Amino acid sequence: MTTDHRAQVDELLADYRRSRDQLASVQRDLARISGSATSPDGAVTAVVDAKGALTDLELADGAYRLRPAQLAELIVRTAREAVARAAEDAYRTLSPVLPAGTDPEALLRGTADLRPDEIGAEGVRPPGPAHRRAPVDDEDFEQRDWLDADAAGIPSPGPTARRTR
Template identity: 70%
Template sequence: MTTDHRAQVDELLADYRRSRDQLASVHRDLARISASATSPDGSVTAVVGPQGGLTDLELTPDAYRMRPEQLAQVIVRVTQEAAAKAAERAYKTLTPVLPAGTDPAALVKGTADLRPEEIAPPAPTRARPVDDEDFEQRDWLNVEATPRRSR
């Protein structure tokens, strides 16, 4: 009986080591993800890392001919495009190791096990209208602190 338990423990340990090795491999693959995007005119190229953070930005001399606001918009747009590519690569890296039916995008966003109503932002609260006759704002015990109306 003891050898049966020992065999089960050895099998569990082997499974655990395989899982850890696979996890380490996926982690290394995720850490190596990089993506880039270039503006249609070729003046701006953004490179992002695995989590979409900007790691490199290349501007050609033509980029400096744009107005600052326009250049900023191009940089943001190109960086977002590169980040979307990096995210897609991360999803493809994660998919083979996730349980069937798990959405890798939702997992990365941290919403994989949440229902839509749990993710939705809270409904905005309505501010109470200011009312000149709002007696809650008056301090009846301290006459000096009570706001006086000008006549």
């Protein structure tokens, strides 16, 4: 009977080692995941890792022609698209190793099988600015197209003008 127990222990240890190897492989695969998205106008390209952290941001020259609020909104939208793409890859990576019926999206969100109403997340908006900017006001210097100062009627500094801090 001792031999039977020893065989069972050996089999359990072998299963455990296989599971750890599989977990390590999945972790390596997840670490390599990144999502990338480019805005429709090509002005912004965002790259995120598997957890959705921004790892690269490229702004084409045309991006600087946008007003600050418009550029910020375009960056956020583009980054969200990159996050969605990375999440899809993460779901595909996790699906084969999860028990049948497990939702990889819920697992990555950290909510398992809890519904939004069970965790109090119904109606919760994603983090963002506490307020939205008012519609563009051409009298507001912050909202002017600063690259086209001549067209906006903003006097340019003369050759001897200096910037002070």
